[in-house]
Amino acid sequence: ELLDSYESHQSRRLQTMVNETYFNSTVEALQAKDYSLGGAMDSAWLCLCGALVMFMHAGFAMLETGCCRAKNASNVLMKNLVNVCVGTLGWWSLGWAFAYGAQNGNGFIGTTGFFGWDFYSQDATTGVITPVTCNGDGCQSTMLSWFFQWAFCTAGATIVSGAVAERVKSPTYAAYAFFMTSFIYPVVVAWTWGGGWLASIFDVGYMDFAGSGVVHLTGGVSGLMGTIVLGPRKGRFVSPEDFEPHNLPLVVLGTFALWFGWYGFNPGSTLGMKSANDGAMAAQVAMNTTLAAATGGITVFILRYCILRKYDVGGLCNGILAGLVSITAGCGNMECGSAVTTGFIGAFVYQAASMLLQKLKIDDPVDAAPVHGFCGIWGALATALFDWGKGIDNYHGWSGWDCMAANGSCRPGIGGTAIGAQLIMIIMIIVWAGGLSSIAFFLLKLTGTLRISEDVEEVGMDSKHHSPPKAYAMQ
Amino acid sequence: ELLDSYESHQSRRLQTMVNETYFNSTVEALQAKDYSLGGAMDSAWLCLCGALVMFMHAGFAMLETGCCRAKNASNVLMKNLVNVCVGTLGWWSLGWAFAYGAQNGNGFIGTTGFFGWDFYSQDATTGVITPVTCNGDGCQSTMLSWFFQWAFCTAGATIVSGAVAERVKSPTYAAYAFFMTSFIYPVVVAWTWGGGWLASIFDVGYMDFAGSGVVHLTGGVSGLMGTIVLGPRKGRFVSPEDFEPHNLPLVVLGTFALWFGWYGFNPGSTLGMKSANDGAMAAQVAMNTTLAAATGGITVFILRYCILRKYDVGGLCNGILAGLVSITAGCGNMECGSAVTTGFIGAFVYQAASMLLQKLKIDDPVDAAPVHGFCGIWGALATALFDWGKGIDNYHGWSGWDCMAANGSCRPGIGGTAIGAQLIMIIMIIVWAGGLSSIAFFLLKLTGTLRISEDVEEVGMDSKHHSPPKAYAMQ
């Protein structure tokens, strides 16, 4: 009976012990739930951030329209609308596939996912569709990536529309926008964010958190080529006072809309939001973005006042944008003091570039090239120069708050290499986007389809080509 | 002694074993945390998406104002503001209760929750308030639903304000807006989203993910009735050039704001964000919304250019909206190629309807009926025609990526029934909203309180009734 009593006692205790099968299935259910919540968080974050980035189109449209003359206002508005519509179809049909499709090791261009094919898998027999791709980190739908990156792609293309405003033929620009969003920009992305050859260059890789180089420099240098090939607007350097912004409230509204949208552009570039680290990164990015924007704006404003002895609201707006572009690459791996410095230097870069273009009689109606091109270069450099690490020996790059490691210890002396990688990225973007864009614009020029006739330019595109023939009828 | 040694060995091992009670309480805490996180995610998602939808009011206001004449600009702005204010009170006092209150099986109208009563439960003795209702899926506050659906309700009512602009008496319109938001629209919702008779019709039920029919068709057909009963603005078909948009930048700004807000309207209609499936659905919705908008815009633009040989920015804007309205019902159960097709056809539907109204000399100042009414019909049809399934036999409907099942297997041959259900929904909305609205407008006409006097129409409402007497004083 000793045994009996022992056994009964024991079995009672045993019944209250956890069986491993039960434990494992319970834990798996909890893990699956967490996994699923992670997917939900990512989607909510990127859908909303993508929407904010999309609202930057409103900003671009208002800013560019306000900066141009009233007689072309409708046309500038149209260019922005057409750009986003055509760009969407370009990104859907070819762009995403070139940028983010599987590269099969070529390091240069993706080759799968045209027209949104293969974005989900369908069970051949049951017909059940699985829209997400899962890996160790969690599940994201390919469509999520498509949507978020779409907003970036069309934003990049819109930059060009500002530079060529008021004199480019509209259908020509639409064709160019398709080319930009389906080939020029996607290939740059394929090299970088898409995991191509620049991602591993020099064994360190480029670092461009949200796209000072990938998006803004690509747009800026293309815009510069466009404006050079087109030549200045008639009379631009004869009677410059005729070319002043026709509606400053629109300019300021556009600037605020862009700044607002940038809180999707930069923080959203964490590309996920499922851990406290993602969250802390987004917070840091938001803070740095804010500081660089404010510093850039006020610095350009003061510079302009020193030069002109007049308040220049348009300059203040462009200064804010210059600060924003400058911080876009390095917002993730800089501390706040460096962000202020980046914005401060970005303001000088912008102002100098703007004056340089003036001097060279290159007519960029909205200063797209100084803001997005030159500050884009500066931003891509700043991200390597102002990296968090302790001096040049502890480069952090994409590793966030920790050094880039090899075999578990920090890799020493890679700061210089990192700067080199940035330089290669900058040069390659200039060569690729600038080269292709100038070829495209030059060919269009040769065929005579690039620039509107003098007559139309004189009268204004609105009254010649638009219905209604004017953007305003205030009386 | 064998037994003794066994027991001591066993008990030592047992001490490191986990007690089930302890385990269960730990697991419950984890489950409760996940459950709670799910509620937090839902709330964050719907609060932010609701805010985006609310911003559509800014879009409507800018679009409608820009489309009208400068002399009535203040009045149009006012109509939009009054609409949202009055509509809020209508939705709070009666609307929500009719739409989402408990129907007690009548299938027609809800009867609880007037004035936000019963939105939370209070313990009679301790006074502690419990604001959430929980079920197996998680906890959501009724106030969350109220807020998100409020944005939809007032947006639906605003559609009408565009159609009747520039000639309706303002207090009359305010009264109508109250009627719309407290009765006409809520009853349509009660039939559909509220779980009423259309939800189970033909054993398949209607399918309208975000409201092509429920919101847009309701608004569009009501607007059409309003504009027919009111008659055209004086001189509209005599000197149409006087009725051109007075401020195109506002029109474009409004379009971008609407498009932006649509990323709350459509993706937010997942009504939750607590699993990777919700997230994947939202991503798909965002992608489809984008594609249809862009396709619709560019197609209308090209159509108009073919017809007019002029660029028509307003047409491009309305084309974007036509695409958005068309995809609103089917954004959740279509693949991207179908979304492009839906937008493409929606553009033709819009353009044809717009020309039809012109031909019939029905004066719809902002083309509200073609955009929201006709494209709303098309959208409700498209959602059944372009369902994911493999042909007509695997209708998915609300089931997401899987077929509608009965007893665990796919229900065959219900695609036709589903189309029938959509037709019934469309017809019932037209009958209900169109009928009630036309009766309301007709009664108001009989009492002479509907339309402003000829004198006021000539001079402009702003200078007659507004302080300040004009919307612009640019000099």
Place this chain on the structure above:
Amino acid sequence: RTILDQKAELEEYMDHSRRLQVSVNETYYSNTIASLQATDYGFTGAIDSAWLCLCGALVMFMHAGFAMLETGSCRAKNASNVLMKNLVNVCVGTLGWWSLGWAFAYGAEAKTNGFIGASGFFGLDFYTQDATTGVITPVTCNSDGCQSTMLSWFFQWAFCTAGATIVSGGVAERVKSPTYAAYAFCMTTFIYPVIVAWSWGGGWLNSIFDVGYMDFAGSGIVHLTGGVSALAGTVVLGPRKGRFVNPEEFEAHNLPLVVLGTFALWFGWYGFNPGSTLSMSSGNMGALAAQVAMNTTLSAATGGIMVFLARYAIFGKYDVGGLCNGILAGLVSITAGCGNMESGCAVATGFVGALVYQGSSMLLQKLKIDDPVDAVPVHGFCGIWGVLAASLFDWGSGINYYHGWSGWGCMENPDGTCRPNIGGSAVGANIILVLMVIVWAGSLSGIAFFLLKLTGMLRIDEDTEAMGIDMKSHSPPKAYAMSTPAATGVSASEHSPTKAYAAPETTV
């Protein structure tokens, strides 16, 4: 038998022990559960960050609203200047908040000395770095979860600069721009942060009367601070020239901008109020945010329609600007109490707020105080009302169950029972908050503006005021150039007949 039986039983035991091996080892168990808990913990950090980053962005968009509203409400000849003032305000304010403001407001010292913080200047100490490995830890964790200090900095930055912008409306069209920039720096580095230190920062108002103030999203802390400072500014500056002689010249020059600004502000308020949950880590936080969103909506709509009706009753005209300001009055009124009121009270708050706004707006007119955008009635007077309403309309059942910050339960004694009869103290605490904000912000701003006036740097000269600041000091000299090439004398006069419309402007 016994031997055989015992053998069988022992074999059974051996069998049993094999079964025991499949039950769970505690170390394994603990590790597994800890990793699950860590994931959840990480989620709360992620969701907090997503929520506050997005809500902060919405609040930031209120600057667009303020800029459009103020510009539209002023005269065309000063449009550029008003736009500039708003832009400069946010840029300078950002640097002010970064350099000193955040440290004064949220530095840890505020909790101990009760008055002002003193750590975190220039964003220093916002993260910890391991001295040897150089690894950076950007978050501070407690039992609720992890939040980065930078998250708080960002979200509160949007509030700080929004508060300062309120003043820019009150002093518009006559203040010297550099002077205003200097004042904005002062506002964002000291005046506003100290009030925050007293309240949200955990200072002395937090525990006053043993109940503490209640101001959920800042009717008092943000709006009253801005409103009373604007009052000080506008009184010291004096009215615009001719304002009370021919008022019709001072009407809004661009109503679409006013309405656009109003919608942008309303939109941004959904970051301002719901975001003030300051986290989103539980279902309760979500429910609170939903309630806040609903109350915000109701009060805004009620305020707007009430002011509109009141104005129509008084003037017999539709006043769109009044409708816009009514919406803002409703929003300001509900900002303090949106978290501890039910929906009927929110409607009542907006209703009363509309009357407060209209009454104070007429009072200022009568006193010949010229507030171009009615910043003082909207943000100052409705701010006061909002703070009072937050304690008067508390959820609890009667005066005995004050809820305050406790959400949906009563404020409790240490032993877990409801504290009786603290409703009166709560009202008192909020009155103290109102008075202290008025005294602090009003007097500091008044002194600042007065000193600037004495040195002659406050107000633009009469010549500039008559001509418009844009023409005198701006490049380009006017905000709008809507006219045709022909009208501005561009070379293209031969083509001008093809232009279909004439210029609305003639230059000054």
